[in-house]
Amino acid sequence: MLISVVFGTAVGVISGYIGGKLDQFLMRLVDMLMSIPSFLVLIVLNTYLTPKVSTIILIIGFLSWMEVSRIVRGETLKIKENEYCLAAKATGIKTRNILLRHIVLNLKETIVVAGSLNIANAILTESALSFLGLGIQLPLASWGNMLQDAQRHIFDKLYLAVFPGLLIFLTVMSLTIISKKFSSNT
Secondary structure, three states: HOOOOOHHHHHHHHHHHHOOHHHHHHHHHHHHHHHHOOOHHHHHHHHHHOHHHHHHHHHHHOOOHHHHHHHHHHHHHHHHHHHHHHHHHHHHOHHHHHHHHHHHHHHHHHHHHHHHHHHHHHHHHHHHHHHOOOOOOOOOOOOOOHHHHHHHOOOOOOHHHHHHHHHHHHHHHHHHHHHHHHHHHH
């Protein structure tokens, strides 16, 4: 998920800070990419590529940067109008330094919130993909694989499905609570 956070942050900060036609172009590109069902793209790409863990991580990372970029862009639009950013610009500090020292440093909490929600979404996506048999393949363990395997024994060994499902639920819920705590502190 580092891929989606880094790339989404870069696109969002550049789009929000520079503005103008570049902002309009990047946000229309993000809108267009968000309109394509990413799970369908993930399934199609995964059928053509070998379903290894690294491949699945890369595909999920490259398909989930758009949400981060929209969130970061919105915050960048607010931050760039603060007095310290305007003062830095007026004193002639380079744009790169303003972006790194004043914008990105003030986006830390926002990036953590977006990243934790992205991780929760990636866990659900990978579990669903593995449950369908298109994700991580045996002998590697995955919560989705465990749920798929437990489907055959659902009536006689219910605990085989309960524990992986419960762990998915608790992990995603924990990440959501963490992100809500961070967002309430900002």
